[in-house]
Amino acid sequence: MREIRNEDPTARWSRAPGGNRSFPTTGVSAGDLAVAAGKAATRPDRSRARVSLIGLSLVIALLGLAFRLFQVQVVQAADLAGQGLDQRLVTRDLAPQRGKVYDRNGELLAMTVEAQSIWANPTQIEEPLWVAQQVGGLLGVDSQELLTRLESDREFVYLKRQVEPGVAEQIAALEVRGIYAHPESTRIYPAGAVASHVTGFVDIDGNGQEGLEYMYDEALRGVPGKAVFERDLEGRIIPQGISDIVPAVPGTDLNTTIDLPLQYQAQQACLSAVDRTDAESCWVVVLDVESGGVLALAGAPVFDPQTRQTVDEDCDPALDPTCHAFRNFIVRGVYEPGSTQKLITVAAAIEEGEVKAGTVIPGVADLLELRPDACRSADDDLFGCYRDFEEHETANMSVAEIFTRSSNVGTILVAEKLGQDRLISYIERFGLGAKTGVDYSVEAPGTLNFEAGCETCWASAAIGYSVAATPLQMAAAYGAIGNDGIWTAPHIVASTTDVDGNQEVAGLETKRVVSPETAVLMQDLLANVVDEGTGQAATVAGYQVGGKTGTANKLGEDGRYTEVTRASFVGMAPMNDPKVVVAVLIDAPSYQYRTGGAAAAPVFAQVMEQALHRLGVPPDADAG
Amino acid sequence: MVLIGVAAFLGLGFARTSLDRSAFELDRLNRSITEQEALNEQLRLEIARMENPARIAPLAEELGLMIPGDTRQLLVDLGGPAVASVDEGDTQ
Numbered sequence: 001m002r003e004i005r006n007e008d009p010t011a012r013w014s015r016a017p018g019g020n021r022s023f024p025t026t027g028v029s030a031g032d033l034a035v036a037a038g039k040a041a042t043r044p045d046r047s048r049a050r051v052s053l054i055g056l057s058l059v060i061a062l063l064g065l066a067f068r069l070f071q072v073q074v075v076q077a078a079d080l081a082g083q084g085l086d087q088r089l090v091t092r093d094l095a096p097q098r099g100k101v102y103d104r105n106g107e108l109l110a111m112t113v114e115a116q117s118i119w120a121n122p123t124q125i126e127e128p129l130w131v132a133q134q135v136g137g138l139l140g141v142d143s144q145e146l147l148t149r150l151e152s153d154r155e156f157v158y159l160k161r162q163v164e165p166g167v168a169e170q171i172a173a174l175e176v177r178g179i180y181a182h183p184e185s186t187r188i189y190p191a192g193a194v195a196s197h198v199t200g201f202v203d204i205d206g207n208g209q210e211g212l213e214y215m216y217d218e219a220l221r222g223v224p225g226k227a228v229f230e231r232d233l234e235g236r237i238i239p240q241g242i243s244d245i246v247p248a249v250p251g252t253d254l255n256t257t258i259d260l261p262l263q264y265q266a267q268q269a270c271l272s273a274v275d276r277t278d279a280e281s282c283w284v285v286v287l288d289v290e291s292g293g294v295l296a297l298a299g300a301p302v303f304d305p306q307t308r309q310t311v312d313e314d315c316d317p318a319l320d321p322t323c324h325a326f327r328n329f330i331v332r333g334v335y336e337p338g339s340t341q342k343l344i345t346v347a348a349a350i351e352e353g354e355v356k357a358g359t360v361i362p363g364v365a366d367l368l369e370l371r372p373d374a375c376r377s378a379d380d381d382l383f384g385c386y387r388d389f390e391e392h393e394t395a396n397m398s399v400a401e402i403f404t405r406s407s408n409v410g411t412i413l414v415a416e417k418l419g420q421d422r423l424i425s426y427i428e429r430f431g432l433g434a435k436t437g438v439d440y441s442v443e444a445p446g447t448l449n450f451e452a453g454c455e456t457c458w459a460s461a462a463i464g465y466s467v468a469a470t471p472l473q474m475a476a477a478y479g480a481i482g483n484d485g486i487w488t489a490p491h492i493v494a495s496t497t498d499v500d501g502n503q504e505v506a507g508l509e510t511k512r513v514v515s516p517e518t519a520v521l522m523q524d525l526l527a528n529v530v531d532e533g534t535g536q537a538a539t540v541a542g543y544q545v546g547g548k549t550g551t552a553n554k555l556g557e558d559g560r561y562t563e564v565t566r567a568s569f570v571g572m573a574p575m576n577d578p579k580v581v582v583a584v585l586i587d588a589p590s591y592q593y594r595t596g597g598a599a600a601a602p603v604f605a606q607v608m609e610q611a612l613h614r615l616g617v618p619p620d621a622d623a624g
Numbered sequence: 625m626v627l628i629g630v631a632a633f634l635g636l637g638f639a640r641t642s643l644d645r646s647a648f649e650l651d652r653l654n655r656s657i658t659e660q661e662a663l664n665e666q667l668r669l670e671i672a673r674m675e676n677p678a679r680i681a682p683l684a685e686e687l688g689l690m691i692p693g694d695t696r697q698l699l700v701d702l703g704g705p706a707v708a709s710v711d712e713g714d715t716q
Contacts, residue, residue: 108672114662165666190672239647264677265691610691 088230089242095185096222098206099251101199101213103260104295104494109195110213110305112206115186116168117161122152124178131176135159138170161204162186187213193302194264197328198256198294198492200441201305210326212254212492214441219496222251253497257293262286265610266298273603274300277567277589283329284603286611287475287581289572292488292508294438294472295580295611297330331440334447334468335585338552339406339534339596340570341464343522344477345415346403348426351518354417357400357525364402364410365394370456384456386412386463389551389595403525404533406549408463415462423458424450429513430477430487432469437489437509444470464552471568475583478547478570481526482578485519487511527575537601538571540609542619546578547571547604549596554588564588569600573608574620580611 072080101110118139125131128150136143139160149157161184168181187202189195200211208217225248230241237243270282286296303326327333349355369375371384386408402410415423427433433448449466450457460466472490480487489509496504514522526546529535534549550568553561568585572578584600584607586593593599673679681691 107675108668111665111669111672113665113669188669190669191676192678194676194678236648237651239644261677264681268681 085230085242088232088238090227090229090231092227094225094227094246094248096224096248097185097250098187098202098222099216099220099253101220101254101256103195103256103258103263104293105259107260108190109256109258109260110187110189110199112185112187114165114183115162116165116181117184118159118163118168118171118179118181120150120157120159120180121155121178122150122157123155125150126177131179134174135171135176135179138167139163189305191260191263192306193304194267195258195260196303196305196326197299197330198258198263198297199305200326201308211328211441212256212439215439216252216254216493216496219252220254222499223249225249250499252499254493255495255497255503256492257288257291257295257494258297258492259295259611259614262607262611262614263296263298266296266607267300267302269603269606270298270300271302273584273586273599277586277593277599279586279589279593279599281327281329281587282603283333283471283585283587284607285330285471285475285583286607287479287490287583288615289479289482289578289581290488291494292476292479292490292510293494294490294492295614296607297328297492299327299329303327328440329585329587330471331438332442332444332470334444334470335566335568335587336465336467336552337469337474337568338464338550338566339408340474340478340548340550340568341461341467341469342403342406342411343481343526343548343570344426344430344432345411345418345423345462346399346525347481347514347518347522348423349399349414349418350521351426351514352418352422355399355414357398357521359399360396361399361402361410361413362396363394364397364407364413366390366392366409368409368412368459370412370459384459386459400525400528403548404528406529406534412459412462415458420450420458423462424448426513427461427467429511430480431473432467432477436470436473436476437491438472439491439493439506443472446470446473464550471583471585474568474570475581478572478583479581480513481519481522482572482581483519484516485512485514487513523572523575523578526571530571534595534597535569535571535601537597538569538604538608540573540605540612543573543609543612543617544575544620545571545573545605545608546575547582547601549601551595551597563591563594565594567594567596567599569596569604571604571608573612574617576620579615579617580608582608582611 098112100108100112103109118135120131122128128147132143132147132150135141136146139146141160146159149159159179171179172181185206187206189199189201196211198211200213200215201209202213203209206221208214208220213220225246226244227246228242228244230238230243232238266284266286270284273279273282281300283299284296285294285298287293288295308326346355350357355361366388367375368386369384370386374383375385375387388405388407388409397405397407397410399410399414401407402414418426427448433446435443435445437443446469447467448461449468450461454466457466476487476490479490487510491506491508493506495506498504523546526548527544528546529548530538530545535547538545538547547569548571550566550570552566552568554564554566556562566585566587567589568583570581570583572581582604584603586599586603589599684690
């Protein structure tokens with residue numbers, strides 16, 4: 001029989017006085033044995049109870065699991081499935097690619113490509129100074145400015161947006177912790193400053209701000225898409241997962257009437273003219289006579305659409321705020337056209353049958369006073385004193401001679417036969433005082449100053465004062481004469497092409513302003529101006545050209561005319577069947593070049609020659 | 625029956641795997657297309673930049689070329705109307 005030990009732990013370990021443990025005693029009493037026998041008798045009951053307890057525990061545990069399973073699979077099933085889906089599901093906006101802009105030969109003027117925007121998490125940058133120096137050099141950003149950004153306590157700062165992929169690769173090769181890149185579209189103008197006055201530009205986020213970019217912003221922008229899909233840990237689309245992709249619709253492409261090589265030539269001619277005449281600016285517009293398409297629209301100073309700054313490095317923005325301004329005087333600038341306006345006056349008088357080219361106007365002096373003693377002082381042109389540019393003896397002059405010599409007095413005498421109302425009517429018919437409708441942002445309508453009670457405004461208007469027009473309006477007016485009396489609204493975009501290749505051709509807006517006979521007669525008079533008159537510097541070898549000079553004094557701040565002029569020339573060629581109109585305006589040339597004949601006519605000749613070559617117009621057999 | 629069941633199960637698994645593999649391949653190809661399209665656009669941009677008259681004109685001048693200047697016509701009677709033009713600087 002096994003020895004029954006006293007299992008009472010307090011009996012096995014007794015505490016000795018003083019707190020130290022002592023070994024247990026080994027003595028067994030008879031009473032103890034009796035108790036042990038009783039306990040052995042109750043063992044099966046206790047085991048059963050234990051088994052029951054374990055079983056019960058298992059049942060409870062299983063019930064708990066079942067409850068939890070029920071909760072997960074039934075009660076919370078939808079929520080949990082949703083949470084899982086949220087982790088896998090990605091929603092991305094798909095940015096549409098902005099439409100391209102082409103010239104008439106399919107050369108790209110503007111396009112959008114993928115670029116990289118470089119950003120940093122300054123909290124991860126360990127050596128900001130070193131990073132600023134390394135990255136700043138590659139990005140072309142001042143390292144001190146970069147350092148300021150890298151030392152900020154933000155977790156996201158742009159270092160430079162929309163850099164070319166090559167630059168981003170160079171930065172990635174540095175393997176700097178805390179410097180990252182993400183793809184972003186950027187607008188590029190491959191022709192740079194050459195076509196800047198046509199295309200305009202977009203802001204950093206791709207919103208059209210100027211020019212065609214602004215005018216056609218909605219069409220160019222396209223329609224954004226959206227992609228919803230499930231992805232795995234590596235970012236791959238999970239097959240058979242949720243996938244709902246609405247692709248972005250790329251923007252519409254613009255096919256312009258601009259001829260890029262001619263645009264370049266016009267811009268170069270303007271830059272040379274500004275240099276030669278020391279003028280403030282020069283503007284040239286070239287129109288296709290029949291269609292009204294703008295073949296070139298250039299100016300100087302030039303403007304870089306990429307940086308939105310002038311290319312002229314000598315320009316100090318502190319001294320000249322226009323360094324950073326986008327200007328397009330051809331569409332937005334208004335000026336008093338001076339003698340180029342005489343085309344409208346004489347054409348109106350001929351159309352109305354008041355005069356013919358050979359009609360002699362008797363006693364044309366070099367000075368005319370519409371009010372008594374109006375010419376007492378030299379600066380009183382506003383009050384009814386009109387002078388010819390050059391002094392001459394009073395003579396009988398034919399209308400053709402008046403036009404060729406650009407006589408102010410003679411033209412006013414012709415206009416007097418016409419009367420104010422009919423003069424105004426023709427000025428408006430030729431498109432002055434109203435927007436031409438050209439597809440370009442913020443066109444100026446110009447102004448016709450015929451205040452009630454103004455006794456001399458009609459005379460001023462007859463010779464190009466009291467009227468403010470844009471160079472484009474003047475070009476379109478001359479285009480009407482070149483087009484045998486039909487005025488055509490100028491336009492820059494010939495057609496648009498959508499993503500499916502569907503082309504929409506812009507409609508032409510035309511109206512007859514004078515009869516073909518009058519138009520042809522005016523063409524002859526314009527040719528005379530170049531052959532014998534004030535516009536001889538506009539001669540183009542091999543072609544017979546016609547045009548009219550214009551020299552208008554600029555108004556000073558005090559409202560009186562100054563010696564500073566705007567010199568212009570508007571003309572067309574070839575005269576046997578005009579194809580092209582070129583208008584040139586030179587603002588504030590030096591005194592030596594103050595006239596349209598001296599400053600603008602040579603630019604006209606240069607641009608017209610290139611235009612005729614570009615259009616493949618054969619030389620006139622009978623031209624000099 | 626069991627054999628058919630096992631075969632069907634394995635076949636279904638194989639088909640599913642093939643489908644998934646194809647889907648991943650399709651995804652990879654789509655990404656590749658996007659990358660190639662981006663590259664194509666970059667190359668088009670490069671061409672456009674190369675064709676910029678402002679770049680070509682100075683290079684052409686360095687090579688002795690020039691923009692056509694004043695022209696004169698030589699009317700040559702060859703039994704019919706003919707027009708030819710030569711540069712003013714031409715010594716012919």
